[in-house]
Amino acid sequence: MNDSSAGSLVTLAWSFGLMSLFAVGGANSAIPEIHRLAVDVNHWMSDKQFADVFAISQLSPGPNVLIVTLIGYQVAGIMGALVATLAMCGPTAVFAYYVSQLLARSGRAQWPGIVQAALVPLSIGLMSASGLVLLFASDTTWTAFLVTGSAAVLAFATRLNPLWLLVAGGLLGFAGIL
Amino acid sequence: MRPSSPQADASAAELASASPPGLLTLFVAFAKMSLAGFGGVLVWARRAIVEQHRWMTPEEFNETFALCHFLPGPNIVNLSVVFGSRFRGVPGAIAAFAGLLGPPVIIVTILAILYARFGDIEALRRTLAGVSCAAVGLLFAVIFRMMLPLLKKREPVSLALLIAVFVAVGVMRWPLPTVLLVSIPISIGLTMLMRRRAAA
Numbered sequence: 001m002n003d004s005s006a007g008s009l010v011t012l013a014w015s016f017g018l019m020s021l022f023a024v025g026g027a028n029s030a031i032p033e034i035h036r037l038a039v040d041v042n043h044w045m046s047d048k049q050f051a052d053v054f055a056i057s058q059l060s061p062g063p064n065v066l067i068v069t070l071i072g073y074q075v076a077g078i079m080g081a082l083v084a085t086l087a088m089c090g091p092t093a094v095f096a097y098y099v100s101q102l103l104a105r106s107g108r109a110q111w112p113g114i115v116q117a118a119l120v121p122l123s124i125g126l127m128s129a130s131g132l133v134l135l136f137a138s139d140t141t142w143t144a145f146l147v148t149g150s151a152a153v154l155a156f157a158t159r160l161n162p163l164w165l166l167v168a169g170g171l172l173g174f175a176g177i178l
Numbered sequence: 179m180r181p182s183s184p185q186a187d188a189s190a191a192e193l194a195s196a197s198p199p200g201l202l203t204l205f206v207a208f209a210k211m212s213l214a215g216f217g218g219v220l221v222w223a224r225r226a227i228v229e230q231h232r233w234m235t236p237e238e239f240n241e242t243f244a245l246c247h248f249l250p251g252p253n254i255v256n257l258s259v260v261f262g263s264r265f266r267g268v269p270g271a272i273a274a275f276a277g278l279l280g281p282p283v284i285i286v287t288i289l290a291i292l293y294a295r296f297g298d299i300e301a302l303r304r305t306l307a308g309v310s311c312a313a314v315g316l317l318f319a320v321i322f323r324m325m326l327p328l329l330k331k332r333e334p335v336s337l338a339l340l341i342a343v344f345v346a347v348g349v350m351r352w353p354l355p356t357v358l359l360v361s362i363p364i365s366i367g368l369t370m371l372m373r374r375r376a377a378a
Binding site for chain 1: 340
């Protein structure tokens with residue numbers, strides 16, 4: 001038992017640590033990879049549970065990346081939550097520190113602009129993949145699709161606080177409409 | 179665009195702020211913006227750093243955020259580290275990082291405990307399902323907003339890369355590192371090629 005939980009801590013640290021270095025465009029870009037690891041590869045949770053932790057991470061304050069804290073807890077309790085969070089945020093934080101030092105020294109080099117422009121389409125592609133993966137995980141009925149569509153249109157076309165849209169979705173779900 | 183040599187940045191930072199923040203101030207400021215940030219901290223970070231504390235000018239904030247957006251990993255976490263280190267070196271980076279992540283991690287862990295205990299209750303399951311449907315909609319709105327400039331520019335190369343990555347990761351479900359190790363060099367190569375052609 002002890003061995004297996006130590007083993008899952010190592011798996012958490014390794015998986016999220018490696019993934020974070022490839023999370024181009026931030027936490028939302030990493031959703032497909034997080035889903036692949038948590039649901040398909042390691043069987044830590046079901047599709048429905050994944051949609052649930054995504055919902056909780058959107059409802060709670062703080063950066064969206066904290067979905068990994070919820071997954072870590074599911075896998076290995078409080079230690080799991082801490083290890084997953086640090087693995088997802090630590091390596092890139094160190095990387096960001098060194099790159100910013102380097103850029104401060106190199107002045108106005110050309111390559112940051114090129115890399116940045118090159119990463120834009122890739123990160124939007126990744127985020128679109130996140131949307132697709134989450135759509136399959138959470139929208140199982142036609143009314144659910146309708147709610148997702150309306151939320152998307154309202155969020156795009158109005159300046160409504162997103163929290164209200166989440167609350168509205170929750171109320172519709174609670175009422176058993178979905 | 180303003181020149182941004184380190185000296186120019188340092189003097190501009192002094193102009194933008196009366197006094198550089200101390201470690202505790204950094205911790206508290208990032209904890210506050212993090213706890214205020216439902217569904218994204220960026221808006222609050224800008225408000226606190228640029229408007230409230232005047233630690234950076236809007237241009238400096240945009241430049242710093244652009245850097246953090248092209249770095250891998252959670253953007254706002256990167257921002258906390260880059261910002262903290264700029265004023266107080268490594269200790270400042272750690273203070274901002276801990277302020278940003280510490281308090282919300284405690285809250286989310288409590289939510290995780292509650293979910294593990296009560297997640298099977300039918301009413302809660304239904305409610306969370308509704309929340310996640312709406313949250314997916316919000317994500318689509320963000321994606322569409324980011325995609326608009328690309329669609330307007332009608333750059334076939336960028337759109338092809340976008341679709342290729344979408345299919346590889348979203349439909350084929352290939353591992354992210356593999357996909358990026360192939361697509362990043364291709365994208366950088368094509369970007370350089372296009373810039374050279376545009377300049378010629």
